[in-house]
Amino acid sequence: MDQTYQVAGMNDPATYLSWGWLSISLPNLIVIVLMVVLFVLAIVLPFPKDRDQS
């Protein structure tokens, strides 16, 4: 099995991160962080103006 496939492969168990009672898989954590970052950017970043209004 080549390295590229192993990174995105789903036939192996995921890496789990644990802090006390909290346990979460690395793929789930990445997706949650990605969603939060996208949500903040969607609020903060200015939307391009319509060419008719400029």
Place this chain on the structure above:
Amino acid sequence: MTTTRPAADTTPSPPIPDSAESPMWTSRLRRAWLAKLPPDKLLPDRQPAYVASWIYVFGVLTLAAFLVIVVSGLALAFAGPAWYHTSSLGHFTNSLHFWSVQLFFVFMVIHLWGKFWMAAWRGRRAMTWITGVVAFLASIGTAFTGYLMQTNFDSQWISFEAKDGLNAVGIGAFFNVTNLGQVLLLHACLLPLVVGAIVVWHVLLVRRHGVVPPIDAVPVTQPADTIGDPEVPR
């Protein structure tokens, strides 16, 4: 040899009732539809100024991802696992289906957060909010059955974990997640229709009631040069 035309029928035909007054159910349905959702609301060419924000993009991004899911899913259904498990194009289409589902959920969750924090059920939009929630729940069921029909160790693990969970809440007798035939039909036939119908209903409600304004939006009746002036009532 000569032929003669039959004489024209000069009997006056009965008057056709105006469609605005016709008692036919088709006419009544059309009038009711047009009253609730006229064409300029169904397919508008302008949107309010507050829609010019990235947070308003995620609803249509979810729809775009859903379209990719449906098209790639149709290809998978027609060609079958003998194609998508063995050929390069089949692998690609299978992956396209999987990753568009990931994007669908990412976009839908951000859409949900945005609408929650702007209280999008305001202004008689409760049913729009409810259909969105039901679409989300139905999508989870559709994605779950999709994971179950991968026919690999991952799906085997998920199905046996889910079986215990469903048995624990008392519905294991009605929904056997280890029955691949049942899961396949639910995922490919029933649930996509359910999600599609709810999404269409949701979008029609958005078109009917309009995109929800931000909580502090100023009505357009206020002159632009007085916006922000505390002395001027809204």
